[in-house]
Amino acid sequence: MIFKSKKVLILTPPYMLFVFFLIKYTFELFYPLDNWVILFITIIIGLLNTLPAMAEENKSRPVTRLLMEISAIWMWASLMFLFDIIIIYPLGRTIPLSVGTRVLMLSAVPLIGIYAYYKAHKLVVNEETLKLDNLKKEVNIVHVSDVHFGAIRYKKIITQLADILKDVSKTCDMAIISGDLADGTITVNEDDFLPLKDVDIPIIFTPGNHDYYLGIDYVIKACKKAGIIILDNESMEIDDLNIYGLSYSFDDIDMPSSEELQKNVKNDKTNILIYHVPYEWPEHSKMGFDIQLSGHTHGGQFYPIKWLCELSFKYNMGLFKDNQGHYLNVSTGVGSMNQPLRWGTDSEVVILKLRKN
DSSP states (O other): OOHHHHHHHHHHHHHHHHHHHHHHHHHTTTSOOOHHHHHHHHHHHHHHHHHHHHHHHHOOOHHHHHHHHHHHHHHHHHHHHHHHHHHHHHHHHHSOOOHHHHHHHHHHHHHHHHHHHHHHHOEEEEEEEEEETTOOSOEEEEEEOOOOBSSSSOHHHHHHHHHHHHHHTTTOSEEEEOSOSBOSSSOOOTTTTGGGGGOSSOEEEOOOSGGGTTOHHHHHHHHHHTTOEEOSSEEEEETTEEEEEEOOOSSOOOOOOHHHHHTTOOTTSEEEEEESSOOSHHHHHHHTOSEEEEOSSGGGSBTTHHHHHHHHOSSOSEEEEOTTSOEEEEOOOSSOSSSOOOBSSOEEEEEEEEEEO
16 A cells, blocks of 8 residues: 555544534524435545555546545545635624525635636646856746646646646756656556647756656656656766756655765866755755755645645745845745645746846
8 A cells, every 4th residue: 555545544534523613513503404415424524534545556546536526525525614614613603694694604615616616727837037157048947846747637737737838848948847747546558648749849857756656667657658868866968967866755765964965066168967856955055056946835736725835845936045146936836736736826837037247
């Protein structure tokens, strides 16, 4: 059993307990349900949360992918309904709330959900300009992160990304994917990334944590068939750029020491570090890396998680510059993690315009 399925099994019992009381107190606002009816609904939701995810491990099917998407959207909605309940009950003790008012307050959740679903599936192109001292010629790089190809965001997201990259390839020199090309909910097949083969610029990829969940070998095989260059704790040079891909995984893999990593910095080049997580940027900057490209956070993806991520991650989303003139770009990602919803963030690719300072 894979990491994600184990996590689902562990978290489902407390989630079911939460759902039971959420349904109970929501219906008490209108028409109380019998506890046995609530328990039956809760069990159905619990099964919907576990069985499709486990089935997808061995073989991906349209029906189980649809059920996983429904379960993920409901999980988000249940959190939003909780906030509604927290507001409605205390407010109702001080101000009489009509049935219509309660319905109106609860209806905000599906309305926000429709907007958030649209936002998650609309891929936007953002641009940033980076001024560098040791740059010899102008370069445009497409930064991509957290595609999360999997059960919920399936082949359509690869096609959508390929279409965007084909369009921007007219003005860009390369694309860099900073991890989580796959999300680990399904096994990646050899042909799954083939639409990216038609992109006319080099695509460079360094794995993130999710790429390892169902076997990094499957991801690498699909990348190679799509013509994607893999940098897994190794570097390459393209013109005046020195690009190093530092892998990140929760698994026990050999990682370079700080001394080994610094040896890969070329003083006569513009040094780019691909590292899935926005960690250790000050240390990497001191080593001489001019640019670090990261993702992982999704910018929090939607409220209120966005606020929590801003507290948890010092560099949550966007472009940062330190006093050495070095940059960190943290992409909010192309895809979505678990819930196919965005509220307050974009599904993005970022064109980084490298210019002489």
